Amino acid sequence: MSFYSAENLYFSYNSTPILQGVDLRIEEGSIxxxxxxxxxxxxxxxxxxxxxxxxxxxxxxxxxxxxQSYSIKERAxxxxxxxxxxxxxxxFCALDIVMMGRIAFESWFQKPSKKDRDLARAAMExxxxxxxxxxxxxxxxxxxxxxxxIARSLAQGAKILVMDEPVxxxxxxxxLRLLETILKLxxxxxxxxxxxxxxxxxxxxxxxxxxxxxxxxxAHGLTCKTITQDLINELYHTNIELKQTxxxxxVCIPSFVHTTKMLEVG
Amino acid sequence: xxxxxxxxxxxxxLGVSLLISLAxxxxxxxxxxxxxxxxxxxxxxxxxxxxxxxxxNIVFDIRLxxxxxxxxxxxxxSVSGGAFQAMFVNPLVSPGILxxxxxxSFGAALGIMISDSWFGVQLFSFTxxxxxxxxxxxxxxxxxxxxxxxxxxxLGGVISSSLFSALLSTVKYxxxxxxxxxxxxxxxxxxFSSVDMKTLSGVAIPLIFSTMALSxxxxxxxxxxxxxxxxxxxxxxxxxxxxxxxxxxxxxxxLTVVVAGMIGxxxxxxxxxxxxxxxxxxxxxxxxxxxxxxTFLIIVDTLCRTSMSVEIPIGIATSLIGIPIxxxxxxxxxKGFA
Numbered sequence: 225m226s227f228y229s230a231e232n233l234y235f236s237y238n239s240t241p242i243l244q245g246v247d248l249r250i251e252e253g254s255i256x257x258x259x260x261x262x263x264x265x266x267x268x269x270x271x272x273x274x275x276x277x278x279x280x281x282x283x284x285x286x287x288x289x290x291x292q293s294y295s296i297k298e299r300a301x302x303x304x305x306x307x308x309x310x311x312x313x314x315x316f317c318a319l320d321i322v323m324m325g326r327i328a329f330e331s332w333f334q335k336p337s338k339k340d341r342d343l344a345r346a347a348m349e350x351x352x353x354x355x356x357x358x359x360x361x362x363x364x365x366x367x368x369x370x371x372x373x374i375a376r377s378l379a380q381g382a383k384i385l386v387m388d389e390p391v392x393x394x395x396x397x398x399x400l401r402l403l404e405t406i407l408k409l410x411x412x413x414x415x416x417x418x419x420x421x422x423x424x425x426x427x428x429x430x431x432x433x434x435x436x437x438x439x440x441x442x443a444h445g446l447t448c449k450t451i452t453q454d455l456i457n458e459l460y461h462t463n464i465e466l467k468q469t470x471x472x473x474x475v476c477i478p479s480f481v482h483t484t485k486m487l488e489v490g
Numbered sequence: 491x492x493x494x495x496x497x498x499x500x501x502x503x504l505g506v507s508l509l510i511s512l513a514x515x516x517x518x519x520x521x522x523x524x525x526x527x528x529x530x531x532x533x534x535x536x537x538x539x540x541x542x543x544x545x546x547n548i549v550f551d552i553r554l555x556x557x558x559x560x561x562x563x564x565x566x567x568s569v570s571g572g573a574f575q576a577m578f579v580n581p582l583v584s585p586g587i588l589x590x591x592x593x594x595s596f597g598a599a600l601g602i603m604i605s606d607s608w609f610g611v612q613l614f615s616f617t618x619x620x621x622x623x624x625x626x627x628x629x630x631x632x633x634x635x636x637x638x639x640x641x642x643x644x645l646g647g648v649i650s651s652s653l654f655s656a657l658l659s660t661v662k663y664x665x666x667x668x669x670x671x672x673x674x675x676x677x678x679x680x681x682f683s684s685v686d687m688k689t690l691s692g693v694a695i696p697l698i699f700s701t702m703a704l705s706x707x708x709x710x711x712x713x714x715x716x717x718x719x720x721x722x723x724x725x726x727x728x729x730x731x732x733x734x735x736x737x738x739x740x741x742x743x744x745l746t747v748v749v750a751g752m753i754g755x756x757x758x759x760x761x762x763x764x765x766x767x768x769x770x771x772x773x774x775x776x777x778x779x780x781x782x783x784x785t786f787l788i789i790v791d792t793l794c795r796t797s798m799s800v801e802i803p804i805g806i807a808t809s810l811i812g813i814p815i816x817x818x819x820x821x822x823x824x825k826g827f828a
Contacts (some may be wrong), residue, residue, distance in 0.1 A: 276719050292808045304612025307723075310716055314770035324713050328725025335773075336709075380724065 227252040228273070228303075228384060228415065232282035235268055242268045244439040245282070250384075250417055255410050255431030257447065258419040261460055264436050266419040270386050273417060274305050300328040304377035306370070306387040312361050318372045319357040322348055325379035340379075347378035351405060367398030374405065383408075385416035391425065403428055423451050427474055435459055448474075493768055499775050499779040504561075507788040511557050517548055524549070551687070559685040560791045561784040562697040563746045564756060568783025569776050570739035571757025572764065573704050576711040576772050577735055578640050581765075585743045585757035587735065588643065589650030593622020594747035596658040598672045603665045607686070611746045612692075618654070619744025623736065626650040639718060639732075680751040680805030682791055693745050700745075701780055704738045708772035711735065715772075752805050753814030756783055762819040 228250040235243040242265040250256050258266045271277045273284055275291050284291040286302055294302070302324070312321070325347070328341040331432065348354045353371050361372065368479040370390055377385050390406070391399040402485055406416055407429055420426055426433050426447050433447040443450050453466040456476065496824035519527075527545050529535040539545060541602045558759040578587065586592065597618025601611035630639065665671045669769045710731045713721045746753060764778040787804075790811060795804040 272718070274723055296722065296727055297725045300723065303723075305720065305723030307720060310720055311579070312716060313581065314576070314715055314765075316712070316770055320712070320771060323714070324724060327709060327713055330709070376724075426786055 226250075226285060226288065228284075228286050228417075229292050230269070230273065230279075230282065230284045233269070233272055233284070234280040235265075235272060235277065237268075243279075244274075246436070246439070246441055248273075248434055248441070248444075250415060250432075252420055253410060253413050253415055253428050255406065255416040255418070257426035257429065257431065257433045258417070258436060258457060259421075259423060259426060259433060259451075260436035260442075265439050266436055267388055269436065270388055270417060270419060273397055274386050275299050276305075297328045300380060300382065302382050303384045303386060304380045304382035306373045306377055306385055306390060307431060308359075308388040308390075308392055310369070310373060315360045315362070316424075317357065318353070318361055318364065318368075319344060319348070321361050321372055322357075322375045322379050325376040325381075326382070340380060343381070344375075344379045347375040348372075350378060351375050365398075366393040367395070367402065370398075370402055371405070374409075378409075383413065384415045384417070387416065389419050389421065391420065391422070399425075403406065423456050424476060429453055493774055496767055497778065497781065500778065500785065502614070504781055504785045504788070507785050507792075508557060508561070511560075511788050511792040512549055514792055515548070515553060519545060519548070520688060527665050531555075555690045556682050556685045557685045557788060558694070559690050559749050560682055560787050562694060562701070563682075563750055563753065564760075564783040564785070564787030565701050565780035566697050566742040566746050566783075567753060567757040567787075568760035568764070568779040569701050569704050570742045572617060572772070572776050572779040573707065573711055573735050573739055574759035575761050576715045576775075577732060577759075578644060579715045580644075580719070581762065583644075584754075586651065586754075588626040588647040589622035589654060589741065590619045590740050590743040591747060591752060592651040592654035592658065593625075594619035594744045595678055595752055596622075596654040596661065598677060598747065598751070599658055599661040599665070599708075602674050602677065603661055603670050612689075615748045616744050619747060620740060622650045622654050623740045625653065627736070676803065677751045678805070679803030680753040680808075681794075681801065681803050682750050683795070683801055685749060689749060693749055697745055700738045700741045704735065704742070705776040707731065707735055707738075707778060708774070708776050710770040711776075750804065752807055753787075754805055755808045755816070756787060759812045759816045759819060760786060762816065766819060 226249055230246055230248045233243050233246040247267060248256070248269070254318070258269065262267050268277065272279050276286070278292065286294065291299065322344040323336055323340065326336060326344065330336060331341065345354065345357070348357060351371050351374060353368065353375060356368055356372065361369065364372065374385070391402055394402060403425060410416055430447050432445065433450045434444040435442040435450065435455055442459065443455050453464065456462060456464055456466065464476045465479065466474050467477055468474055496531060509521065509524065513521055513524045519590055523539050524547070526536055527549060528538045528543070530538050531546065531550070555689035567585055574583045574585060574587055575581050594615045598611055598615035600618070601614030605614065626643065626646035626649070629649050633642055660673060662671060665674055710726055713724055713726050714728065718728050760783040761775070761779050764775055764782050768774045768778050790807050791804055794804050794807050
């Protein structure tokens with residue numbers, strides 16, 4: 225029985241085919257990175273995994289059962305969504321946003337219980353952002369917003385996090401810190417499905433990689449085996465060299481960077 | 491803590507406005523006599539004041555039904571305005587966004603033209619308020635699932651509002667200019683002067699119920715204001731919540747038109763002032779909207795019926811008072827309309 229998987233997914237927007245027969249398997253506690261050029265259907269695929277869209281044919285299975293057979297509340301107990309950006313028009317503070325992760329557990333007239341509040345605080349504590357709790361969400365920096373949204377997922381209690389380009393718009397330091405957070409949470413048993421524009425980031429996190437192009441899976445498997453020089457060049461129409469550093473860590477070097485010349489200057 | 495203090499203050503303010511409004515009018519009653527009358531009549535304490543029959547008639551039969559209607563309408567408009575602002579994620583939205591006010595106005599005008607009974611007018615108004623919202627929802631539905639549902643709803647509302655405004659103009663054009671047209675025009679400017687116990691008892695229960703139900707939806711509206719996908723992923727049945735909110739807000743808005751005609755601005759400005767006081771959390775905001783809206787409308791209605799020898803239509807007064815308040819509220823709006 226697969227933990228979380230998609231079988232032969234087809235999807236189109238207004239008769240433009242987006243996904244044409246996609247299979248994807250996610251094992252419990254693993255990190256799955258989705259690579260692929262812009263407009264190739266990464267976001268669509270993740271929305272199908274979240275149940276926000278329904279496939280034309282094929283299905284998404286969660287713990288062996290079709291995702292459609294879960295109620296929207298049950299689904300929220302298993303799977304949570306960390307969107308690329310959340311537009312918040314009204315001035316909610318960070319704790320309010322994290323508390324919203326608990327809404328599936330409250331009934332209509334119920335106020336959030338102390339337990340819900342404690343869970344929200346604990347989630348913020350785990351990510352080291354308790355100091356943000358009173359701050360207004362839209363005044364936070366991109367990195368802080370992402371952490372608040374991850375805290376919301378943790379408060380929701382779902383063990384699977386679906387993240388749409390989590391590092392987009394973050395500065396270099398915040399990108400690395402976010403990747404570190406993902407790695408840490410994955411070691412605690414959380415499962416990640418995330419899209420990324422950076423093959424290097426997939427390599428840093430390890431796990432599995434699926435490369436998506438024109439609605440098909442071009443390659444998939446263990447990240448370190450799947451991401452090759454040829455794959456990257458085919459996927460993005462680039463001309464890079466994938467080189468191993470002395471300690472064996474792979475780095476991408478674009479052809480316009482002349483390493484020998486740099487050595488000369490250096 | 492700060493919030494409970496604010497709620498306490500606003501409740502006291504509402505009570506004081508209610509008392510003052512009961513005392514003021516063509517026949518002025520001093521507050522001492524009024525208190526004596528209320529205590530005697532409601533709680534059986536103390537003695538009856540002089541001219542008790544006359545006073546009871548003025549206070550309980552004439553002024554109280556009107557003031558209670560004002561409270562309910564003020565609360566209804568403000569809560570539905572606040573709820574729609576959260577739902578459409580737009581602080582410039584008012585309760586009329588889906589065409590309900592235009593539809594109800596058209597219905598009332600049509601009713602005045604072809605029906606002789608006041609009940610007929612109210613029935614037409616109520617029906618067409620709902621028809622207008624259905625038109626807006628229908629237009630949004632034509633374009634189906636693609637694109638943002640809220641934007642389609644706003645466009646549907648714009649179309650529906652324009653349609654019923656045009657139909658209203660048609661009714662005005664063909665209505666008898668000596669008997670019917672002045673009634674239509676005066677009625678569209680809004681007034682509580684025709685409210686009696688019968689009207690009040692007909693609308694009170696649905697108004698109270700819907701205002702409370704919508705206030706209780708605060709936490710779902712909070713999540714809805716993050717966008718549909720976020721809300722769904724958090725486990726909220728978005729379509730169900732949105733349709734319930736639209737139904738309740740439509741019921742509230744049409745009933746306000748049935749009771750008192752068109753009263754603009756209340757549903758737009760009160761949520762801003764409330765947000766300024768208690769923040770954006772709809773669980774707190776919507777009850778505060780109800781309190782503030784009721785108090786605001788009592789004050790405006792009292793001014794309308796006492797400041798000049800003839801009564802000022804309340805729709806005109808709310809606009810004239812509302813616009814400067816709105817400009818002030820915008821100036822003070824913190825980032826994100828706090």
